[in-house]
Amino acid sequence: MAKVDVVRLARRAVAYEWGMWRSLARWVLRRPYPVAPGAETFGYVGVVQPILGVFIALSAIEIPVLDLILRHTVGWPSVRHVAIGLGVWGVLWMVGLLASLRIHPHVVDDTGLRLRNGVSLDVAIPWTAVARVEARYRSLPSSRAVQYDADDPAVLNLGVGSQTAVDVVLREPLSVRLPKGPSAPVREIRLYADDPKALVNRARRHLPPTDTAEDRSPGRPGSRPRR
Secondary structure, eight states, X not given: OOHHHHHHHHHHHHHHHHHHHHHHHHHHTTOOOOOOTTOEEEOOOTTTHHHHHHHHHHHHHHHHHHHHHXXXXXXXXXXXXXXXXXXXXXHHHHHHHHHHHHHSOEEEOSSEEEEEETTTEEEEEEGGGEEEEEEEEEEOSSOOSEEXXXXXXXXXXXXXXXXXXXXXXXXXXXXXXXTTEEOOOEEEEEEOOSSHHHHHHXXXXXXXXXXXXXXXXXXXXXXOOOO
């Protein structure tokens, strides 16, 4: 691995760690990041919160159990202290991860969509680039937060818990900023939200009306008569 790559990875790791601890502090102090007037936020942590909660609880229980074992098997207090310190750091790290997911929600405002995943992902899409927004649950083959669709590389999945729930279809291929750099041009971005219908309804206020199947139903003004 080149020296430049090592430095880049180190910077990303430091930025991620710092952002997570800062998120934890803001979450504990109940100081969410401000959003523009009229903006609405949408969470995406519901699908992974139970799993994180289990890991946090098990890790917290593990600290006194490990200390009890080391107390009767290892005669060096320093080893116990290091183990306790690492255990506490691990619990706080997972709480910080949960906090980062909560403190950085998706945002819908007058300028566009802001899609996020903790401190690692922040994708801004202006309304001028969006053709339509639809709610649809999809399963993903991997748990990675960022992945291109296996059947269509022009589709970018920003999943949570190996699933997405909202499809954002773009007017033309667009490159967005990802943790590892700009993406390949994509024509559709899929994301997860705890309440996809509410996000879609809020987003559609900023888009021109579309000719849906419901609008073409008989009896509606402008609908095509049946033959």
